[in-house]
Amino acid sequence: MGLREQAAADLKTILEDSAAGFGWPITVTDPAGTEAALVGYSTDISELVDPGTGLAVSGRHASIALALASLTAAGLGMPSGVANQHAKPWLVAFDDVAGNAHTFKVSESRPDRAIGVVVCILELYKP
Numbered sequence: 001m002g003l004r005e006q007a008a009a010d011l012k013t014i015l016e017d018s019a020a021g022f023g024w025p026i027t028v029t030d031p032a033g034t035e036a037a038l039v040g041y042s043t044d045i046s047e048l049v050d051p052g053t054g055l056a057v058s059g060r061h062a063s064i065a066l067a068l069a070s071l072t073a074a075g076l077g078m079p080s081g082v083a084n085q086h087a088k089p090w091l092v093a094f095d096d097v098a099g100n101a102h103t104f105k106v107s108e109s110r111p112d113r114a115i116g117v118v119v120c121i122l123e124l125y126k127p
Contacts, residue, residue, distance in 0.1 A: 008116040012067040015040050015117070024094060026064055028076060031088040036074030040066040042094050044102065062104055062122040064092055069116055079120050080109045092122055 001009075016039040017023045023039040041064065048059040071078070079090040082105075089105035096102060104122035111118040 004114065008069075011115055011117055012069060015065060015067050016070065026066065027093040028066070028071070028074075028079065029091040029093075030076055030079075031082065031090060033088075034075060036071075036076055038066055038070050038074060040064050040070075044096060060124065062102075062124075063119055064094070064122065065117055065119045067116055068111065068113070068118055071118070078109060078111060079106045079118065081105075081107045089125070090120075091125060092120065 014021060015023060018025070018039050022041050024042045026038050026040050026042055027035060028038055029035040042062070043064075044060070044062040046058070046060050047056050048061055049055070050057045066079075068078075079092075082089040091103060091105055093101060093103045103125045105125040106120045107123045108121040109118055110121070
């Protein structure tokens with residue numbers, strides 16, 4: 001196994017380690033309704049920094065990171081933002097540490113095929 005393959009395997013292990021690591025249950029649903037329960041890394045923060053002023057501002061930034069191999073194994077394609085507001089988006093759902101459920105839509109997808117991961121930038125979703 002080459003170094004790149006080893007890095008991809010290590011990344012998958014780190015992302016999906018929910019017993020001793022940062023892995024977190026994440027449900028992903030594609031626009032056709034195919035749903036998969038995966039484990040990955042999630043963030044949901046409420047304070048951002050205004051790049052123009054450097055001051056803290058109120059806002060919300062959520063994202064997930066998933067192993068591409070896990071998406072493929074679950075029968076899902078590459079999550080992506082759907083610009084058409086009348087079309088069904090890719091949806092992502094996960095609980096916060098207090099057990100409150102949150103559902104988001106994928107607004108942007110940033111795959112890294114060299115190491116086998118995709119980071120999705122999320123927006124709060126209200127059906």
